[in-house]
Amino acid sequence: MGNIIKVGMADLMVSNHPSILTTLGLGSCVGIALYDPATNVIGLAHIMLPSSLQAKNNSNVAKFADTAVEKLIEDMIKIGARRGNIVAKLAGGAQMFAFNQTSDMMKIGLRNAISAKEKLAELKIPVIAEDTGGNYGRTVELYSNDGKLIIKTIGHGVKQI
Amino acid sequence: MSIGINDLDNLQLDVLREIGNIGAGNAATALAKMLNKKVDMDVPKVKILEFKDVSEILGGADILVIGILLRVSGDLAANIMFILECKAARVLVNLLMGKPVEHEGEFNEIELSALKEIGNILSGSYLSALSALTNMRLIPSIPDIAIDMAGAILSVPAIEFGKVGDSVLYIETEFSEGSTKVVGDFFLIPDVESYEILLKALGVVM
Numbered sequence: 405m406g407n408i409i410k411v412g413m414a415d416l417m418v419s420n421h422p423s424i425l426t427t428l429g430l431g432s433c434v435g436i437a438l439y440d441p442a443t444n445v446i447g448l449a450h451i452m453l454p455s456s457l458q459a460k461n462n463s464n465v466a467k468f469a470d471t472a473v474e475k476l477i478e479d480m481i482k483i484g485a486r487r488g489n490i491v492a493k494l495a496g497g498a499q500m501f502a503f504n505q506t507s508d509m510m511k512i513g514l515r516n517a518i519s520a521k522e523k524l525a526e527l528k529i530p531v532i533a534e535d536t537g538g539n540y541g542r543t544v545e546l547y548s549n550d551g552k553l554i555i556k557t558i559g560h561g562v563k564q565i
Numbered sequence: 566m567s568i569g570i571n572d573l574d575n576l577q578l579d580v581l582r583e584i585g586n587i588g589a590g591n592a593a594t595a596l597a598k599m600l601n602k603k604v605d606m607d608v609p610k611v612k613i614l615e616f617k618d619v620s621e622i623l624g625g626a627d628i629l630v631i632g633i634l635l636r637v638s639g640d641l642a643a644n645i646m647f648i649l650e651c652k653a654a655r656v657l658v659n660l661l662m663g664k665p666v667e668h669e670g671e672f673n674e675i676e677l678s679a680l681k682e683i684g685n686i687l688s689g690s691y692l693s694a695l696s697a698l699t700n701m702r703l704i705p706s707i708p709d710i711a712i713d714m715a716g717a718i719l720s721v722p723a724i725e726f727g728k729v730g731d732s733v734l735y736i737e738t739e740f741s742e743g744s745t746k747v748v749g750d751f752f753l754i755p756d757v758e759s760y761e762i763l764l765k766a767l768g769v770v771m
Contacts, residue, residue, distance in 0.1 A: 412617025413720060414727065428626030429716015432724060452616070452720065452727045464731050467616070500721050501634045501709045512724055541717025543627050558629055558713055 414467040416449035418479040421548040430496035430542045432513030437493040439551030445485035446548045447476040454519035469519035493553045495544045497536040533565035585609035585736040588691030595686045600660050607739040626716030633684030635708045640701035642756040645688045653747040681708045699766035722752045
């Protein structure tokens with residue numbers, strides 16, 4: 405069904421029905437998947453860092469949870485979505501290395517997921533499902549026909565949220 | 566002031582390549598001793614890639630790779646990551662454990678620990694080269710290992726670069742034993758505030 409569009413690291417894409425948006429190998433990065441069930445418009449971002457406000461170089465809006473959410477919604481509306489319909493699903497935010505230390509880098513996955521949820525709450529976009537945390541990578545596929553998000557892993561099975 | 570990797574000039578890149586070269590030379594010698602075999606090492610390549618292309622380094626974001634991560638402290642705060650394709654790691658472990666090179670299968674505890682040790686030796690060699698060049702005191706942590714999708718593991722060093730820019734700098738080192746080619750990617754990722762310290766210590770930034 406439809407085109408499969410790949411979203412790279414620190415990148416985002418929106419698309420009309422029928423299509424599939426996919427991003428490979430989410431580690432501590434978070435995949436923010438948005439879906440408008442009325443128009444079947446979908447959007448997917450692969451964010452790396454929680455906040456554009458803490459970064460020295462914030463020219464790439466798709467890199468940060470806060471700015472990526474805003475841009476995704478804006479782009480989805482441009483191709484027909486209605487803000488009030490949009491719902492969100494999240495995947496990723498793992499901790500790939502079990503280092504026993506409290507450096508910032510090691511908690512980045514958790515902070516990415518929290519920041520995405522905060523921004524979505526601020527914009528009144530409900531998060532209807534999530535698969536975050538853990539210590540393993542995830543590949544996700546977002547389908548425009550019903551907004552399902554398929555999550556594939558190595559050694560931790562496949563699930564649908 | 567902070568220096569982005571895109572601002573590095575040719576001289577600075579050459580210096581990084583040279584560190585890689587010396588470090589890799591040391592590492593090859595150490596590895597050869599460990600394997601009791603002759604190990605060849607190619608001249609390392611210093612590459613700067615945009616994030617969206619990072620996961621393609623090893624041939625796809627969802628292929629299975631092994632990542633070995635060490636934290637560096639002392640005069641410089643940095644992370645060191647060594648990434649090997651699963652197949653390459655298998656060959657290395659087979660050589661080290663005296664198994665037939667074509668042996669396949671999951672890694673057991675001892676083999677995982679052997680891989681960490683390889684990461685340790687390679688990183689240690691690299692660090693001692695860097696330390697000798699810069700007169701800095703560099704202390705590596707014990708290594709940690711993850712076996713997962715390339716994209717997920719590569720995102721760890723990429724995120725550190727993400728704080729300062731939109732691309733990642735890495736040094737690719739290819740080494741081989743006899744006819745068996747083993748390709749590994751080696752990342753040295755100074756923390757944001759350590760970039761300048763490093764380049765200053767190398768005398769390529771005033």
